[in-house]
Amino acid sequence: MAVDLPPRAAFAENPAASRGRKVPEAESRTRTAFARDRDRIIHSTAFRRLKEKTQVFVAHEGDHFRTRLTHSLEVAQIARSVAGALGLDADLAETIALAHDLGHPPFGHAGEDELQVQMKGFGGFDHNVQTFRVVTRLEQRYPRFDGLNLTWETLEGVIKHNGPVADKLDKPSWAAIGEFDADYDLRLGTWASAEAQVAALADDIAYNNHDVDDGVEAGLFFLKELLDVPLIGPHVHSAMADYPHCDQRILRLEAVRRMIGAMVDDVMIETRRRAEIGGVKSAEDVRNLDHAVVGFSPDMVEDLSALRAFLMERMYRHWKVNRTRSQARRILAEMFQLFMSEPDVLPHELGQKASARDEAGRARVVCDYIAAMTDRFAIEEHRKLFHLDVLS
Template sequence: MGYEPPPNVESAPPKGGGRRPLAFPAPLAPYAAMAAETRGRLHAEPESAMRTPFQRDRDRVIHSVAFRRLKHKTQVFIYHEGDHYRTRLTHSLEVAQISRSLARILRLDEDLAECVALAHDLGHPPFGHTGEDVLKECMAAYDGFDHNAQTLRLLTKLERRHAAFDGLNLTWETLEGVVKHNGPLVGEGQAPLPAAIEEYAAAHDLWLDSYAGLEAQAAAIADDIAYNNHDVDDGLRAGLFSFEDARDLPLVGAALARVGKDFPDAPREILIAEAVSDLIGEMVRDVAAETRARLDALKPAHADDIRRAGRRMVDFSEPMREKLAGLRRFLHENMYRHYKVNRARSQAKRIVRALFDLFFAEPETLPPEWMTRLADGDDRRKARVVCDYIAGMTDRYAIREFERLFGSQPRL
């Protein structure tokens, strides 16, 4: 017997009027991804009687090695700089929570939205965007490096947990969402496809010239909501900018003023936490209202109508986007490029570059399980194996490899 979801039941209104919260999620909208209509997996598998295909995808991501490694991968601060700063893992969990909220509001498949959110950063190398920048330079002559393409490689090839196939064998909808959550990859003005995406799409067409479904778009906007708000929180905790600076920020200043009025005697750390919570709610409401307006105009009857819409459907309103642009400029100038962060970035660059150069010049120094993947290949193959090995490292493992190979400890 295949999976049968529980009936969607709404509670009776409480006495005195008003509406009770739904006992079960409301019926999915006609343009949501329907688990029963999935386009399936590259390798056919029996269906589960207890979980939908999207729930199985979500569970496979959570149980993957790559997901566990996110615990010690940089979001902004290198893992050991403080126990309370975001890592790739905590960031991914926060994105998943917001994406589920949006999916419920918009009557989408929450499990698919959550799965795309949990998987979206799996391909990031150690030390965040710094590590990615170095690997792009190292791989410039060998098909390049892109963290989104690396996520696809992990999900379809590098994760080895099943006897019948490499990768996690996720559904078409999940892989499409991970690859295209930021929009189409093929068409006018688009950059050349990363090699990993081009290779996989030749065997499993992901409709690279279209937008992804709404669940993936919800995960993408949830990423923006999470990192903009939580980077403000982490930046204040780290002392990269002051509470007074935050009062003058777009969006943040207004949120601090609101919670300060409501809680005039609260300490600053409580005001910051309240403001972040308030602002996340404001952004979610803005996205929900803007998305509903776009859906009302399009009147989609199926998920494929979203893919063919020719524009992003889940988005901020124009006033919100303008305010966010100002907040991002401030964070870029005062946090992501703060001299303390730049010093750590400088050391991280040296670590990743040194590891790549050594493993490429002396592949016999790779662990045995990685040596076997070379299979007497050419330099292109060797570079990709070295890149895969380094990209899978956590911050702390990369530091330890550097210490073992070079006999010195980097001071990050």
């Protein structure tokens, strides 16, 4: 039976009324402005590289664990579904979800932590800012402009999906955002669209669920250990009660599926409640609120906090994961320091660019090069640079 989606919400973004692109372009004959943005992201080099960038486990550790690419696809699927059910523009929500991790370096948060250390004194590093730089500058695919020339609404969502960011502009790592905004106002002190907020919540839903799945798959904890953990525990109990003779792997997947459904339902109920109480009647009303219109209920926030605490203790800080994080940070630190001291070992064009700049400029070239690497490429590049066996 076909599912009837609700009519367009009064506070949904309208692609026909988009504020346009920084560099004007003729409209597509076959796609809305937001769908065109989505396609540009999917075809970008940075998006393809996500297939071998760490989510929690380094990409070569197993074929079944999530990477940044599969994570982004899961976020996009949830964002599109939630946006459609709320009467929002599903293309815009999906687009922002697909783009949200384009700036992540190799080795996940370990890579980001190390680049922050190496870039201290050279303008810093922030993966959200790097994502914005990727879509506005670093991707080079078009003759008329750098970046992807995305719509105002997509750019706003990329940098503001977690909330207003005007208070971050005094951080060195956010200088690029201030420079861009001075020339193309993204209203950094307001909330982004409801679609962008949906993408942010979809990120939370996706990673908390797939990290539970991957954690059990990796043997870091067992399904039975989740029985008393808030949020996931009740769904493990109900899955076991409904299917007492089922394989443990299928039970795990069923429990995760149910948790996703519960979190999605909670977001939809809470968002409708907030929109009604706040008298939200337009996309502009969403931006002018002093809080997010899309969110979890207080009970869900409490349960989610407890689940995250469990994952932090049992997964993100597990000794096996810590060991990988330590190795990853050494790889990036050693490459960064070598490229800074010997820019002539960089690929020719990058080496010339790095050599022609001052120390801070050279550091940014090196940082951009490393941040764009996949896990596998970073490991191989490090091996070539530091292991003599490649010369034999």
